[in-house]
Amino acid sequence: MVILAQFVIGLVLGLGLVIAGMSNPAKVLNFLDLAAIPTGGWDASLAFVLGGAVVVTFIGYRLVLRRDRPIFDSRFHLPTSTAIDTRILVGPAIFGIGWGLAGFCPGPALTALTTGGPPAWLFLAAMFAGMAGARWLAAREPAPSPVPHRS
Amino acid sequence: MIATDFTPVASLLGGALIGAAAVALMAANGRIAGISGFAARLLPPYADNGLAGRFAFVLGIVLAPLLVGLATGSLPVPQIEASAPLLLIGGLLVGFGAVWGNGCTSGHGVCGLARLSPRSLVATSVFMATAIATVFLTRHLI
Numbered sequence: 001m002v003i004l005a006q007f008v009i010g011l012v013l014g015l016g017l018v019i020a021g022m023s024n025p026a027k028v029l030n031f032l033d034l035a036a037i038p039t040g041g042w043d044a045s046l047a048f049v050l051g052g053a054v055v056v057t058f059i060g061y062r063l064v065l066r067r068d069r070p071i072f073d074s075r076f077h078l079p080t081s082t083a084i085d086t087r088i089l090v091g092p093a094i095f096g097i098g099w100g101l102a103g104f105c106p107g108p109a110l111t112a113l114t115t116g117g118p119p120a121w122l123f124l125a126a127m128f129a130g131m132a133g134a135r136w137l138a139a140r141e142p143a144p145s146p147v148p149h150r151s
Numbered sequence: 152m153i154a155t156d157f158t159p160v161a162s163l164l165g166g167a168l169i170g171a172a173a174v175a176l177m178a179a180n181g182r183i184a185g186i187s188g189f190a191a192r193l194l195p196p197y198a199d200n201g202l203a204g205r206f207a208f209v210l211g212i213v214l215a216p217l218l219v220g221l222a223t224g225s226l227p228v229p230q231i232e233a234s235a236p237l238l239l240i241g242g243l244l245v246g247f248g249a250v251w252g253n254g255c256t257s258g259h260g261v262c263g264l265a266r267l268s269p270r271s272l273v274a275t276s277v278f279m280a281t282a283i284a285t286v287f288l289t290r291h292l293i
Contacts, residue, residue: 002180006205009175010207010209011214012168012171013173013184013212014212016167016169017169017215019165020164020169021161022162032283033286041152041154043155045155048162049163050261051166052165053167054166056169056170056174057261061266064178071178076181077181078266082269083270088253090251091247092277094247094251095245095251095252096278096279098244099256099278100283101233102233103232104241105256106187106245106249106257110186111213114213116229119235119238122238127242127243129242129246131190131250
């Protein structure tokens with residue numbers, strides 16, 4: 001049952017990516033191209049994707065997290081780390097460069113498996129290789145020493 | 152570059168669906184809907200027994216465009232501008248960076264911001280900034 005639920009949720013998420021236009025790298029790159037604002041080539045659509053997603057999630061999480069536990073698990077698994085360490089700067093910096101080069105982030109790349117042909121398969125293969133490399137490296141690194149987070 | 156239309160209504164609706172999926176996943180098994188985390192943990196080593204669920208989640212995302220194709224009669228084909236070398240390098244960087252930074256556009260950008268997580272705000276600001284800088288570099292300087 002929980003596996004079927006996760007399939008349906010993945011399907012809804014994928015539908016959202018496709019309907020939003022987020023699954024189209026050309027649209028993503030046109031959103032990231034702020035220098036095209038004066039010439040009219042900028043596509044602001046993705047701000048609406050992020051805005052819509054964050055608002056719905058913000059409200060929905062507040063309702064769901066009031067419950068004692070999720071439907072299929074004994075507890076909520078929320079990230080507990082609050083450390084602003086080098087990994088939370090370096091990882092996203094690298095991620096953003098790749099996103100800007102190709103126009104794909106992981107979700108849209110997955111939707112392109114069925115529709116994007118060989119260019120999408122190349123990106124996906126490289127993405128999984130990059131993931132494997134990071135996990136391999138992370139397993140060999142000592143755990144990042146948490147920076148005291150006080151204000 | 153390939154010109155694309157400004158689609159605020161479809162994008163807002165699609166964004167709302169992404170949010171609905173994130174909320175549903177939290178309600179179902181109490182997890183953050185981080186696509187890179189789900190995808191990366193399809194690879195060994197496996198630390199838990201959630202592999203089938205992760206596979207089902209990723210399979211749903213993969214099959215979604217086919218459902219759109221069935222419903223509308225035309226497959227939503229992505230317009231990919233990047234050359235093969237850039238797709239290769241971009242893929243490596245996206246995969247590595249997402250795992251190294253504990254999340255991608257969905258985990259940090261949607262779920263993390265919705266939780267008002269300072270880490271996710273930092274991560275989202277950084278990847279937006281480097282992505283914008285990269286597009287500026289490749290489209291206007293090189």
